Amino acid sequence: MSKPHEVIIGLEIHVQLATRSKLFCGCSTQFGAEPNTQTCPVCIGMPGTLPVMNRRAYELAVRTAAALDCEIAEFTKWDRKNYYYPDLPKAYQISQYDLPFSENGGLLVHDPKQQIEPRFIRLIRVHLEEDAGKSMHDEAAGRDDSRIDLNRAGTPLMEVVTQPDIRTPLEARLFLTELKLVLTYLGVSDCNMQEGSLRVDANINLHVDEGGETVATPIVEVKNLNSFRAVERALEYEAVRQLDVYEETGQRIGDVPKQTRGWDDAAGVSRAMRHKEESSDYRYFPDPDLVPVRITAEQIAAARAAVGERPAELRARLEREFGLGGYDSDVIVNGGRELVDYFLELAERAGDGKLASNWLQQDVMRALNDRAITIGEYPVSAAALAELLAKVKGGELDRNRGRDVLADMEAHGRGVEAAMASLGIESVDDDALVALCRELIAANPAIVADVQAGKAKAAGALIGQARQKNPNVNPGEVRRICLELIEAM
Amino acid sequence: MFIPHESATDLVALIHSGDLTAVEVTTALLERIERHDASLQAMLRVDNQAALAQAEAIDARRRRGEPLGSLAGVPVAVKDNMCTRGEATTCASRMLEPFVPPYDATVIGRLREAGAVVIGKTNLDEFAMGSTTENSAFGVTRNPWDPERVPGGSSGGSAASVAAGFAPLALGSDTGGSIRAPAALCGVTGMKPTYGRVSRYGLVAFASSLDQIGPFGRSAADVAVLLETIAGHDPADTTSVDVPVPRYSESVSRPLENLRIGWVKEHFGAGIGDDVAAAVREAIRTYESLGASVREVSLPHAKYSIAVYYVIAPCEASSNLARFDGVHYGMRTDEAVMRAELDDERARLEKAGDERGLADMDTAMVRLYRKTRAEGFGPEVKRRIMLGTYALSSGYYDAYYKRALQVRRLIREDYDRAFAEVDMIVGPVTPTTAFRLGERVDDPLSMYLFDLYTCGANLAGLPGISLPCGFDGQGLPIGLQLQAAPFEEEKLLRAAHMYQTATDWHTRRPELA
Amino acid sequence: MSLTREEVEKVSLLARLRLSEAELDQMTRQLGTIVEYVELIAEVDTTGVEPMAHVADVANVFRDDEVRPSLPRDEALRGAPNHDDECYRVPAVMGD
Known part of the structure; x- marks a missing residue:
């Protein structure tokens, strides 16, 4: 019988901002280019070169901070984080240390399946920094080498750091899902994990109840998490492993240095990563090559006003104005802002939110899925579908005949009347x-x-x-x- | 006419009028370099063909009747820490011996636009760290006034080349006095502009918040022309300030009226040589005779300048020079030797059963870094990297770096108060005249104290100019420093020109062997 | 406060310098002298003084988000001490 305990989880998320050019130079950020074809003297860190900040990156970052209810600093500066690694050409990363551009936000996490109560996860900070390049181990026979590609070096990243407010691996996954949704709604990132646009590291430890006294176990950082599902699995594994270690050794926080472990998703285990003590002495100091950024209270207010409806607010509106249930509003909102707009027009025109929701989910979204297209590419406009729904609602067509008509509209891009005519549907006297x-x-x-x-x-x-x-x-x-x-x- | 002694302004006029061709000028200076630089070693590299090709191009423009730039055909020597596209830029370091930048520094671009001929790259203390140019990996530059003595540093090659008549103008960089001090020791005029006045893009950084490129010449009027050419906002350097550039070359000859000058008691305290103190006092009297009012001003935090400077500069340097790691450009240690060495070490530790030693052993990558940097950097650069790394390391930041930045503000505020009362502060540049080669190489602290009067201007971001104001008993030049409020270069140049109109120290030339 | 040899050794790893035994001794001595001197700043009352990281009062300097041509790959790699047709090469860093 294991001891009662609580799992304490904090996440660090790196998000690549959707800019055309890098954070401090004009090189392209396009994914998938040939190695070392998107570099210049600045991002190679050649001597004498100087960084110049990308305005768009700062704007996108501020928009994110506003959407995550962060306090936005009226003064922010850039710091150097010094460490040696061959994919870090200047041997320092331009980042933000003690005066990040935003702090103290939060995000409400809810579960459409209602396995957990909605929870507010606080954010410690959101800051901007540049990405490093990529090291690739060369497997070629007889060579004990790594190859370095600097295409990614200098790409703008936003780092989102949560408080250790997350209590279960499921919550961690739901938080990430909601965060990704917010970021894609804002258009600040494509959040593509396969391309490295969104990367997650997790910190986890346990609070064990020792007869009334709470004992914190050593914090472990888990890396190499390649999907949200992997995050959940890794944290599930870690929670069990840490309890085993605690029961065996009794180690508390502070007894051992912070450990970094890599998650092997295929094997379903985490493994300790090599970590030298000195490597964490980053010698941060203000970057003398970059001037600070000041933003006025008015500009901050304008950024907040420009955020628009966030996913949680949209869900609430769909439920309030159209009588949808939580599950339905979640599915539609998760489909993205364009799908929501399609739904809104459809529901308005059809005058029936539930009918619109049913058709959207059961027919339209299925078609999108089957044809691997977005709602923007869907051939039937919300207005045309609304006409069809009117006929179904009026009893002129039943659901099945309605589906036949929709299929015809999709296939030939015709209107309702033309589709019905082509199917030989006419009213019986x-x-x-x-x-x-x-x-x-x-x-x-x-x-x-x-x-x-x-x-x-x-x-x-x-x-x-x-x-x-x-x-x-x-x-x-x-x-x-x-x-x-x-x-x- | 003796071309090596002509001023830049006269040469421009003669080339514009066609009385002299750019090729004639360049040829004359290349010959002088050829004859005298073997003993002085002011130049690190001179590419005769490249220099002549630039001169040819200017002459061709003139023949075609195309407009000529403000420095058309004038040779300029450039400190070898400014990037020149397609040509080596070494910072006098083994580390960058193989480095060829694929870009020009902004100042080089501006020289080329003005029609100047980049005649060669000059010697310096490695990565501009030093006060004597003895820290160059490629040889020691000698003072043209006495080859047994140092030319000052770190822009010693630039100062010596102007003094020796290798070029009427040169570019240097000044982080704690590296233009003004060698100008003083070599008897030429040199200016450190306001921080942000000249783009740093393409200047290999030593201490980014202190570094500033500036001109050398044999007169304030020549310095004015070169500053006017290189100054101004550059979008590639966000610390360059968008303030209009006055026509220094036009205003320089207009005397200042009602000039208020200040002197600082601390400048005449312990450590200053008698000859230097006397010459500076005499210069102050000269200004009085030219109508200036004189008063004492106080810089109460000036005595902390060296301490503040030797925290901030090494901290920034430790980070700026971290990129020289043998991965993306520059030199790398012999990898095969490095790997063999590691294999030996591992075998030895295994044999001894030294588990701890094995665990602490450098990885191949870490050893590659460490050996590359150990071989690529000279002792002074290593010292400063170590000092800065230590001061920024965990637990020391507040006591050193942060506190140094706070005292830096107090130093700046002292200056602000002083410049509310006076237009300029007049004082010495260096405590003594040129000392003997090798005299201080084993005593870094005494070397650092040589920056006492100059590094304040870098910490506060102010402009300062150094001009000849006499000679000591051994015939060595003495420098006079004028400092002013930010962006008051024009005032400094006009004041320097007033002095040079009233005196002839700046017209004296060393006898080259 | 003076530096110990062990501290200097640790700093030499942080700075990625490899110092010989003789250099370590000399460095310990010289850094000790310099550090002792710079500790002069400890006597200044800095209460309430804002650190001055930049002397020029400049802020908000940005560039537009425009792509500019990168270096041709051969030109980018040309100066590297060890490279192949596509990448820089270094001793294996996996797991470092």
């Missing part, structure tokens, strides 16, 4: 419909008897038969007429 109903009643005495016995549902079988005879009949009308005729018998 009233006399023909009554005649059809009479015919069915005469042919199905058993069903008639059931209906007369009070089982109104039994009429459904008549509707099915009516549609076999004429696919264009309005099922609602068939039902109404059949019930009237049986009543009158």
